[in-house]
Amino acid sequence: MKSMSRVIKVDYLARVEGEGSLFVELEDDKVSRVELGIFEPPRFFEAFLRGRKYYEVPDITARICGICPVAYIMSSSRALEKILTVEVPEEIEKLRRIIYLGEWIESHMLHVLMLHAPDFLGYESVLSMAKDHPEIVKKGLKVKWWGNQVIRVVGGRSMHPVSCRIGGFYRIIRKEELLPLLKELNHVKECARKLLEWVLELPMPDLRRETEFVSLRGEGEYPILKGRVLSSKGLNISEDEFEDNLIVEQTKYSTSLRYRLKGRGYYIVGPLARYNNNYDLLDPEVRSVVESHGYGAPLHNSFQSIIARAAEVYHAVLELEELINSYREPQQPYVEGVVRGGAGAAITEAPRGMLYHKYEINERGYVVDANIIPPTSQNLASIEQDLLALGNKLATLNPTDAQWLAEQTVRNYDPCISCSTHFLKIKYINK
Amino acid sequence: MRKLRVAVYKFSSCDGCQLQFLNLEDELLELSNFIEFALFYEARRFVGSGPYDVAFVEGSISTPHEVEVIKKVREESKIVVAIGACATSGGIQALRNWANEKEYKLYVYPRPEWIETLKYAEPPSKYIRVDYEIRGCPVSKEQLLSFVLQLLKGKIPTLPVDSVCVECKRRGNVCVLVARGIPCLGPITMGGCGALCPSYGRGCYGCYGPMIDPKPEVLNACFKELGLKPKEIQLLFKQFTNWSKEFRRVIEEYE
Numbered sequence: 008m009k010s011m012s013r014v015i016k017v018d019y020l021a022r023v024e025g026e027g028s029l030f031v032e033l034e035d036d037k038v039s040r041v042e043l044g045i046f047e048p049p050r051f052f053e054a055f056l057r058g059r060k061y062y063e064v065p066d067i068t069a070r071i072c073g074i075c076p077v078a079y080i081m082s083s084s085r086a087l088e089k090i091l092t093v094e095v096p097e098e099i100e101k102l103r104r105i106i107y108l109g110e111w112i113e114s115h116m117l118h119v120l121m122l123h124a125p126d127f128l129g130y131e132s133v134l135s136m137a138k139d140h141p142e143i144v145k146k147g148l149k150v151k152w153w154g155n156q157v158i159r160v161v162g163g164r165s166m167h168p169v170s171c172r173i174g175g176f177y178r179i180i181r182k183e184e185l186l187p188l189l190k191e192l193n194h195v196k197e198c199a200r201k202l203l204e205w206v207l208e209l210p211m212p213d214l215r216r217e218t219e220f221v222s223l224r225g226e227g228e229y230p231i232l233k234g235r236v237l238s239s240k241g242l243n244i245s246e247d248e249f250e251d252n253l254i255v256e257q258t259k260y261s262t263s264l265r266y267r268l269k270g271r272g273y274y275i276v277g278p279l280a281r282y283n284n285n286y287d288l289l290d291p292e293v294r295s296v297v298e299s300h301g302y303g304a305p306l307h308n309s310f311q312s313i314i315a316r317a318a319e320v321y322h323a324v325l326e327l328e329e330l331i332n333s334y335r336e337p338q339q340p341y342v343e344g345v346v347r348g349g350a351g352a353a354i355t356e357a358p359r360g361m362l363y364h365k366y367e368i369n370e371r372g373y374v375v376d377a378n379i380i381p382p383t384s385q386n387l388a389s390i391e392q393d394l395l396a397l398g399n400k401l402a403t404l405n406p407t408d409a410q411w412l413a414e415q416t417v418r419n420y421d422p423c424i425s426c427s428t429h430f431l432k433i434k435y436i437n438k
Numbered sequence: 439m440r441k442l443r444v445a446v447y448k449f450s451s452c453d454g455c456q457l458q459f460l461n462l463e464d465e466l467l468e469l470s471n472f473i474e475f476a477l478f479y480e481a482r483r484f485v486g487s488g489p490y491d492v493a494f495v496e497g498s499i500s501t502p503h504e505v506e507v508i509k510k511v512r513e514e515s516k517i518v519v520a521i522g523a524c525a526t527s528g529g530i531q532a533l534r535n536w537a538n539e540k541e542y543k544l545y546v547y548p549r550p551e552w553i554e555t556l557k558y559a560e561p562p563s564k565y566i567r568v569d570y571e572i573r574g575c576p577v578s579k580e581q582l583l584s585f586v587l588q589l590l591k592g593k594i595p596t597l598p599v600d601s602v603c604v605e606c607k608r609r610g611n612v613c614v615l616v617a618r619g620i621p622c623l624g625p626i627t628m629g630g631c632g633a634l635c636p637s638y639g640r641g642c643y644g645c646y647g648p649m650i651d652p653k654p655e656v657l658n659a660c661f662k663e664l665g666l667k668p669k670e671i672q673l674l675f676k677q678f679t680n681w682s683k684e685f686r687r688v689i690e691e692y693e
Contacts, residue, residue, distance in 0.1 A: 021481075022483065048450040048555065052530075055533040059673065074454070076452075145467075167645075
């Protein structure tokens with residue numbers, strides 16, 4: 008019998024951040040080829056960071072991504088602080104956690120509500136979904152708005168905030184500036200819980216595939232600013248060892264590089280990995296909502312990443328209440344470092360997963376080398392693996408539905424393609 | 439009333455400026471009664487074909503492919519609005535314009551021959567006529583909304599053109615430059631942010647680009663008095679709007 012071949016081709020992926028395309032070739036009931044093309048133009052950040060002063064790096068790297076600038080500010084600040092032997096006091100660390108959790112809420116709500124949920128219910132956009140589900144959309148927008156407010160109060164503006172610097176903040180953020188955020192908190196909490204409950208009831212496509220989840224592991228609190236790198240299959244290393252554990256690949260159809268773990272293979276970072284590796288550190292209230300709907304941890308199906316995001320949003324709102332209430336103003340807005348030559352690496356948990364930054368500066372404080380590994384590039388290969396695993400299902404659907412399901416599979420990872428086109432320092436490893 | 443048909447395009451950029459539409463959490467649903475996002479890849483699967491009443495364009499033009507697309511955008515749109523620092527001045531990635539492009543690719547990619555880029559990253563106005571500009575890195579969502587509302591009312595949209603310095607005085611801030619000796623581009627930078635950086639205890643870094651008829655040489659004399667070295671002065675201008683005509687001149691002067 009002649010084999011049947013057909014192709015799913017999406018020239019411009021919608022509802023993702025940045026520019027990507029998708030090519031899936033099906034033969035009989037199998038997917039024979041998947042190419043997630045990234046045609047986002049390269050912007051060469053790592054190259055033009057060379058020759059900049061160390062203190063400019065957080066603001067420059069923030070511009071890699073308009074959705075998660077705080078993540079770039081924090082990873083770069085922490086990496087450079089290691090070189091300058093800066094240790095930030097607890098109050099500043101807390102304030103950083105506050106603004107970072109604000110970004111998690113803003114970024115996750117954008118994805119959960121506006122980019123991802125419409126897929127589960129068959130809407131082309133949140134605007135169409137809002138016509139039939141106005142209440143939940145309004146609740147979601149409220150939570151998103153609040154997350155942006157948190158960033159705005161601490162950072163000056165919600166996108167590319169201006170108050171953060173190496174060693175802390177440019178000025179002391181007053182407690183009375185933060186307290187107004189709590190005025191609407193009860194309503195926001197209610198909305199975040201309703202949203203999680205709504206997500207837990209969404210019809211969930213099935214997808215099972217053996218994989219490795221990699222994230223930071225929190226010490227006594229859900230991980231965001233620091234932690235050891237842990238995987239669901241026993242990896243346990245420090246952030247300084249991370250880069251040495253990676254293999255980098257470039258493909259012809261993509262301006263983004265991709266990564267594998269040495270001796271382990273492709274892996275997944277992001278909310279699902281964090282959730283699986285740190286479920287015990289989520290607020291008990293969040294876990295009880297999740298469990299009352301028959302879910303728990305670990306979750307293996309990448310469509311369920313929407314559950315991890317909604318759970319993290321509710322957790323972030325609850326944690327912010329505690330952080331803001333217990334906030335004490337620091338004595339000094341920032342800690343001054345000692346400028347000296349050296350290298351330093353740091354990983355923080357961006358909304359989309361581990362964001363690795365490494366810098367080398369000279370004794371006058373100029374950057375001589377930079378390496379940035381964003382979460383989406385670490386996930387690219389896994390997205391393709393998911394599509395291969397869906398093979399049978401894609402083959403049995405009609406072309407329109409198959410295309411939609413393929414797109415949804417990509418969106419499971421909340422890919423930030425703007426971020427993914429940035430990497431550096433490619434070592435060629437022949438195996 | 440017929441809805442305003444809007445297209446939102448992205449070129450070389452961080453996605454942030456178009457995201458400001460989705461950050462209008464309080465207004466978005468109401469706004470969608472008056473405007474139709476006929477093309478907005480970041481928000482919708484549905485794509486409505488042109489012509490469009492207004493195209494909002496984010497990002498700079500940095501690949502041959504983008505040149506083709508921006509020309510098509512112009513043909514299909516009655517009004518083209520450049521939003522944000524990348525679309526109005528080339529943005530942060532225009533920093534590569536100051537260096538050797540081949541070297542850059544080699545530095546970032548193992549197989550640089552697969553990467554196709556233009557020599558310079560430049561604003562769309564290099565290739566097409568642009569009708570309006572909204573500045574900022576990122577563009578402020580309040581300015582974006584104000585612009586859209588003016589269009590809906592049938593007005594010729596205008597935005598304030600005061601410098602950051604004027605906005606700062608209006609806020610009653612103590613001057614970071616005069617009182618604390620912190621280098622600040624506020625006196626020559628277009629306002630619109632509400633003097634955000636000085637309000638948070640730091641100098642303006644010029645993300646809204648040069649104001650109308652700035653006088654950087656006067657400000658630079660001030661910086662020299664503070665003890666800044668020429669290279670440090672150059673770096674101040676070599677940031678998010680480095681490829682704007684006025685800032686470029688300063689960078690060349692200090693090269």
